Amino acid sequence: MTGQTIIRITEQALEIDPMIKKLTDQSTGAMAIFTGLVRGVTQQKEPHETTELQYEAYREMAEKMMYRIADEIRAQWPLVRSIAIIQRIGIFTPGIPTVLIVCTGEHRDSGIFEAAKYGIERLKQVVPIWKKEISPDGSKWVEGDYRPENMHL
Amino acid sequence: MKQINVLFFASLRDLTSERMIELSISDSMKIAGLKETLIKRYPQIAPMMDTLIISMNHEFAFDEMEIMDHAEIALFPPVSGG
Numbered sequence: 434m435t436g437q438t439i440i441r442i443t444e445q446a447l448e449i450d451p452m453i454k455k456l457t458d459q460s461t462g463a464m465a466i467f468t469g470l471v472r473g474v475t476q477q478k479e480p481h482e483t484t485e486l487q488y489e490a491y492r493e494m495a496e497k498m499m500y501r502i503a504d505e506i507r508a509q510w511p512l513v514r515s516i517a518i519i520q521r522i523g524i525f526t527p528g529i530p531t532v533l534i535v536c537t538g539e540h541r542d543s544g545i546f547e548a549a550k551y552g553i554e555r556l557k558q559v560v561p562i563w564k565k566e567i568s569p570d571g572s573k574w575v576e577g578d579y580r581p582e583n584m585h586l
Numbered sequence: 587m588k589q590i591n592v593l594f595f596a597s598l599r600d601l602t603s604e605r606m607i608e609l610s611i612s613d614s615m616k617i618a619g620l621k622e623t624l625i626k627r628y629p630q631i632a633p634m635m636d637t638l639i640i641s642m643n644h645e646f647a648f649d650e651m652e653i654m655d656h657a658e659i660a661l662f663p664p665v666s667g668g
Contacts, residue, residue: 469668488667491595491660494644495667520667532668553668561641561660562667563596574597575666581639581646 436515465545473527510544618649
């Protein structure tokens with residue numbers, strides 16, 4: 434039995450408890466939940482402070498890519514039942530959750546941890562969402578380092 | 587001639603001051619040709635070309651692909667969601 438797939442780009446606050454409830458059915462015994470937050474102080478690599486992040490999405494393509502990530506997760510971890518991939522867009526200050534990835538299974542060894550990790554890493558590669566970072570020194574668009582490859586060559 | 591819409595996101599939108607433009611292109615134009623056309627129109631995006639990502643009808647698109655009639659093309663920098 435396949436579980437649910439919830440894909441969403443939203444301006445609303447991310448709420449974990451209602452999502453847990455929604456994804457739970459009689460055979461759910463484990464759930465891996467990843468959330469990413471706006472970080473106010475960066476200490477590694479290039480230390481700096483962040484005042485706020487402004488997110489925008491190419492919504493139609495982003496949702497299509499998020500459904501594709503859910504398909505990729507199911508292909509790699511067939512014991513994962515339900516999947517939620519939710520990105521919040523708008524303007525956010527440090528401490529605010531901006532992304533939520535949930536994978537459920539009957540047991541904790543169903544691949545849910547790896548699947549949730551894959552979900553957030555893939556989102557950061559292929560889902561067309563961008564953030565502009567506002568810091569005390571000014572503002573700049575954050576760019577990822579992934580470039581899509583032509584699979585048809 | 588083919589009619590297409592070209593969308594700009596994030597830094598590309600800031601640089602061009604455009605969200606969406608309509609273009610008429612030759613029937614045989616490929617993504618590489620469209621890039622050249624857009625650089626002529628917006629020379630300020632030339633430095634972005636090495637990392638620029640292009641999509642056609644919500645799928646990643648590459649230089650040698652022929653552009654479909656009524657395609658929705660989008661130009662954007664590497665993504666940074668999460």
